[in-house]
Amino acid sequence: MEMKISVRNLIEFVHRHGDIVSGGLGTSPKRMEEGTKAHVKIQKQRQKEEVAYEKERYLSYGLSLPEGMFLVDGRADGMVPKSYIEEIKSTYLPLAEITDEYAFLHWAQVMFYGFMHMKEEGLTELRLMLTYYHLEHETERSFEKNVTLKELETFVHGTIETYMAYVREDLAWKKKRNASLKELPFPFSSYRKGQRELAVDVYRTIRQGGKLFAKAPTGIGKTVSTLFPSVKALAEGEADKIFYLTAKGPLKAVAEETMALLEKRTAQVKFLTLTSKEKICVKEEVHCHPEYCERAKGHYDRINECILEILREERTYHKEMILAYAERYQVCPFELSLDLSFFSDVIICDYNYVFDPRVYLKRFFTDIREDYLFLVDEAHNLVDRARDMYSAELSKEEILAAKKLAKPYKYLHRPLSKLNDYFITLRKELEEAQGRRNYFGVSEDLIFLLKDFLQGFEIFQKEVQEDVEGRDVLTNVFFAIHGFLNISELYTEGYVTYEEKVGQDVRLKLFCVDPREILVEVFKRAKASILFSATLSPMRYYVDVLGG
Structure with a gap:
């Protein structure tokens, strides 16, 4: 079995620390564009200084473990082979105020890339460079470290071993899950009219990939007809994670009831309903700042221990359980639920967690390495919601x-x-x-x-x-x-x-006015998408505007 993760995602999970502070620029398209321009400028400058300088060099490292091959990979911003590796970061912060604490995660990335290159070239020593570029002043500041293979190997293997504590729990769960799903029968004694045909079409689409637009009358049992073949596909290795997307709260409850029904028929599936920050926050006002919320202060110092206990002790991720653990560990319940989504088989959530450019789950869709399924309930509602989300x-x-x-x-x-x-x-x-x-x-x-x-x-x-x-x-x-x-x-x-x-x-x-072009790109994030409703009429219109 192969386990893959990017350098960035691995570092940000294992080595995160400190407070939650909302309101940062994050990874908006405009900010990413500025960052890219900064990278290009530094890289061109380096190439003029050193003809051997290479940019965006792909590096990987595989470690054989009892559970299988662990593969971590990524692209180093720049390097002169066998001489130094460079990581480039852009910022609006005064360069003189950059501290070791601020730079820790960035150093961790370049240390990983340095280790990969040293293993690749058989080196015992290497120079690491971390460069910050100020976007407003167009100035730069570089930090350097000389490292040995031994010290980087200790850091890299220690990081992987820390992460494997979570992976082992997840792998053990998936083994139980797959065994239970292979024997899972349809939860009712018989199919309603049209129900079996819908379930078969859903499974076929999942295996082949692409989109299925399904107009099915009210009362046919669309929720179970889409979720049942989807969870069966998990056990067959045809999918890694299911996103059940709805526009209304009551539809989330129907999906939860269906998952509970499948559980009664032997299915062992971890499903999570994402509740909005406003509804799950325990404070009177939603203000994610350490000066206001005691849970925001030091949240990242406590969150991983909390997650590991949940993975070891819990089989379901319901709201009450999340609130209880968040209270025990004094962490943000919303951020905890987002982290648990990494270890969930089915995520039940609003459209915006996949489609809205302001709040979509970047942790899944920025660097896609898994096969996702999108089950879009009451898909006719997505037209107006998309117009609103993209305005x-x-x-x-x-x-x-x-x-x-x-x-x-x-x-x-x-x-x-x-x-x-x-x-x-x-x-x-x-x-x-x-x-x-x-x-x-x-x-x-x-x-x-x-x-x-x-x-x-x-x-x-x-x-x-x-x-x-x-x-x-x-x-x-x-x-x-x-x-x-x-x-x-x-x-x-x-x-x-x-x-x-x-x-x-x-x-x-x-x-x-017309969200089609944007939706086409969003649906590319999934291996297969099932859009279903009783009111997809006229069908040609919905197929066109929803990116079919």
Whole structure:
């Protein structure tokens, strides 16, 4: 049996530590684009300095274990073979303030790549380089270490062994699961009319890959007709994980009841229902900051021990169990549920965890190494939800409110003032256009101003740790602008830009009229997708707009 994981995912799971702090730039499309440009600039500079410099070098390392072959791989940003390996990171933080604690996970990555290269070339010593590039100032700072094969081997094997404690529990579970599923009968004594045909079509699609659009009448038992063949496919190795996607809470309950029914018929399947942060948070307000929430402080220092105990002791991941363990270990229950999704066979969740560019589960879909199944319940609802998820709106009112609160912070007040001026100009233009207009395209001037604010907000997050007055308003504006920039990266012919004057306020919206192109790309994340509903009519319309 082969176990595969990327260097980055392995490092971030085993060596994470410290606090939860929400509101970072994360991995938005715009931020990733900036990071890529920084990488390219440094790499071109290195190639001019050293003709032997190689960029994006693929490296891997396999370790034979009793459980099978453990394979970890990734791409080193740059190297001069047999001389040094370099990891490049981009940031808005002042380069002089980068500490060993801040850089620890980054050093861990380059240490892995260094070890892989040393094993590959038979080296005993190597120089490691960690370079930070400041996106605003366009300056860089590099750190270097000389290491031996022995010390890196100790670090790499220790990391793998720590991770294997979780893998062994997961493998033992899957062995039991597969044995139970191979003998699993259909949970009812007979099939309803059309039910068997639907189940057969679902299983065939899973084996072949692709999409199945199924219009089935209410009462046929669509949930069991899709989940039963899907869990059987887990045991046959045709799939690794199932995402049961719904638009409404009651439909999640139906899926849970169906999984409980299968459990009564001998199925051993770990299923998890993802509950929104707002509904599972134990605080009066959702504010993930160590100054406000005691569970956010040091969360990553405690979370892995909590997960390991759950893997050893629990067979089901229901909400009450998650809350109990979160209380015992003083960790965030929402983040705990997200981590447990790694070790779940079936994830029951809202559409947005797969489709929404703001909140989708990047941990699964950034570096895909497994065969996923998407079961999209009441798929006709996905059309309007997709239009909403892929649209974004800003208003002058929210910009002005944030501007007033940002006076003590010039790096926020300046970009917000410029944004407010932009909306004032826009209001004057709309007064001459009967108060509204629409067109195709996104203003580059606006994008520049929004990016300027994000740079200031990252400084704010670094310098202002306390829970100051207005922080919630500023953070909400950050998320609105961050989301707007994300959507601007998706803007295609399926979009229209809409501007409207409402009293003294101005609203600017990027409206997704036709989400087809975006959905086509999202569905590529799964080996097979089953879209089912009683109201997929006219079928040709839904097949077209949902990316069939």
